[in-house]
Every structure is written in C-alpha cells, then in structure tokens.
Amino acid sequence: MPAIDMIGYHNLLPHPLKILNNGHTVSITIPKLNATELKNGEFMPYVRGGKLPGEFEVEGIHFHWGDKNNRGAEHVVNDIRYTMEMHIVHRNKKYATLAEALDYADGAAVLGFFFNLDEDEGPGLTTICHHLHLIPDASNEINLNVTFSLSSLINTVDVDKFYTYKGSLTTPPCSEAVTWVLYPDPIPISPKQISRFRQLLDTQDGALVDNYRHLQPLGNRLVFMRIGNNRHTNVDHLSNQIDYRKWDWFH
Incomplete structure (x- = not known):
C-alpha cells in the first residue's frame, strides 16, 4: 500500500x-480561497495515496x-486510549x-x-493553546492573528506508518x-x-471534556496497516488498480 502524500502540508x-x-x-x-484569490502557484493542502479514492482537500x-x-x-490502538486525538478533515475534490x-x-x-x-510541551499546539482562553464558552469564536502549517502540528510523527479503514463521522450525522x-x-x-482544553465550557456551562464517541464494534470491517517502506504513490497505478466500489462498507 502506498504512503499518504500530504501535498502542501x-x-x-x-x-x-x-x-x-x-460546545462540543x-x-x-480554514478559509476557502477561490482561483482568483490564490496567488501564482498557491493551492489548498490536500492528500492522496494509501487507499484514498482520489484527492482530498483540507477542510x-x-x-x-x-x-x-x-x-x-476516539480510537483505541493495542488497548491504549490516548489523552487527546486530533482530526484533520478533508473533502474529496x-x-x-x-x-x-x-x-x-x-x-x-479524516487523518x-x-x-x-508528556513533560514537554507539544510545540505544534503552542499557537492553538495560547488562544483557547479567548473562547471559554460555547459559541465563542475568534479570528487568529497568526497562521501555521499543517506539518507543524505533526512534525514528530512517522507519517509512513498508519492504519486505514472505511467508517463514519464520529459526530452527528455519523455519515x-x-x-x-x-x-x-x-x-x-x-x-x-491539556488543562487549557479542559477549562473550556460546553453548551450546559459544564466542563467541555470527554467529548469522544464510545468505541464501536469492529464487526466485519477491514483495517489495513502500513508499516512504512518509503514507497510513495504512483498516481497512474493507483487510479488503474483501486476500484473503490469493490471495497465494501460494513455497518
């Protein structure tokens, strides 16, 4: 299985x-820029490869x-449930x-x-954590006066190694x-x-915590793992070999 190519990250x-x-x-x-707003050579970050059926632009x-x-x-790996999970959501182009x-x-x-x-701060979270006190209550929203790259959030991760499966959104409508x-x-x-996240309030003015979906049964769902071999996507091969309709959904 080819790696996930993170273009523009x-x-x-x-x-x-x-x-x-x-509140949840x-x-x-991330603001959407149309063709007239993009400067020469600019584009929205997107991903492809793995078992992705096309190119997916960040949302x-x-x-x-x-x-x-x-x-x-929200996911448990080898019986370990970690302190927090970040989702980078993408839309099929x-x-x-x-x-x-x-x-x-x-x-x-969704990546x-x-x-x-850990004793040490995650450097990728620094910008986000510094602004959390400005959105303490549900429905609070602000514009960040700084920006960052997606790669800065994940620069300690071995992105050649991953699990992949077909599933649903973990929040309503759970598509x-x-x-x-x-x-x-x-x-x-x-x-x-993490304490900065836990100090936020939800829609009932209680602490905004434990906002993860309960673990769902695996059922007959297939989970694939890539252990990493630095082999990146051959796009022509991918388009010729993967028929997404044959990769069945399981509920």
Whole structure:
C-alpha cells in the first residue's frame, strides 16, 4: 500500500483562521480561497495515496479529549486510549462542499493523530493553546492573528506508518462517508496544554471534556496497516488498480 502524500502540508494555511468553541469541541476553520484569490502557484493542502479514492482537500481541524489522562482519544490502538486525538478533515475534490461530499461513500477523508501526556510541551499546539482562553464558552469564536502549517502540528510523527479503514463521522450525522487514516505514533502534550482544553465550557456551562464517541464494534470491517517502506504513490497505478466500489462498507 502506498504512503499518504500530504501535498502542501508545509505551506502556511490561508489567513485568517477561525477557532471556535462550539460546545462540543474546539474546531479550526480554514478559509476557502477561490482561483482568483490564490496567488501564482498557491493551492489548498490536500492528500492522496494509501487507499484514498482520489484527492482530498483540507477542510478543518478539531479535537477530542478527556477529563482524565487515560481517555480522550476516539480510537483505541493495542488497548491504549490516548489523552487527546486530533482530526484533520478533508473533502474529496470532486465535490463542491463537505456537506455534499458526506452524501457519498468516497466523500471525506479524516487523518487522525494521537496526543500522549508528556513533560514537554507539544510545540505544534503552542499557537492553538495560547488562544483557547479567548473562547471559554460555547459559541465563542475568534479570528487568529497568526497562521501555521499543517506539518507543524505533526512534525514528530512517522507519517509512513498508519492504519486505514472505511467508517463514519464520529459526530452527528455519523455519515458512512469517511476513509480514516490513523497514525499510531503519539504527539506529546504537556499537563498545562491539556488543562487549557479542559477549562473550556460546553453548551450546559459544564466542563467541555470527554467529548469522544464510545468505541464501536469492529464487526466485519477491514483495517489495513502500513508499516512504512518509503514507497510513495504512483498516481497512474493507483487510479488503474483501486476500484473503490469493490471495497465494501460494513455497518
């Protein structure tokens, strides 16, 4: 299985980024730039490769975390549930919007990254954590006066190694439209950083914590793992060999 190619992940994201406490999570919205707004050679970051059925453009970022350090992530790997999980959500380029894409089995791709409690701060989270006190309550939203690259969030991760499977959104409407890609190498997060997330309030003015979906049974779902061999995507080969319709969904 080829690696996931992260095209444009080293580029700074368009400005201004919006950070929102929606009462259920912290989300970062990336502004959409049309062809006239993009400068020469600029493009929105996107991913391809692995078992992804096409090219997927970045839409946004959000997080899931727990009240305790031994929970928070939405996925469990080898019986380990990490402190936090970050999702980078992408839309299949052939659909105009994410809402439209979620009506189709090949509509979305989500890259998931784990955070493990550590003495040292995760440098990629610094910018985000410094702004969390500005969105303490549900529905608080601000424009960030700085930007960053997606690669800065994940620069400690071995991106050649990952799990992938076909599944659903973990939040309503839980559309069966997602190709999941999960990177098992955790990113460090310090006690001070995770405490900033836990100080936020939800829609009932309680602590915004434990905002992860309960673990779902695997059933007959197939999970594939790539252990890494530095073999990147041959796009022509990929388009000729992968027929997404034959990769069956399981509910």
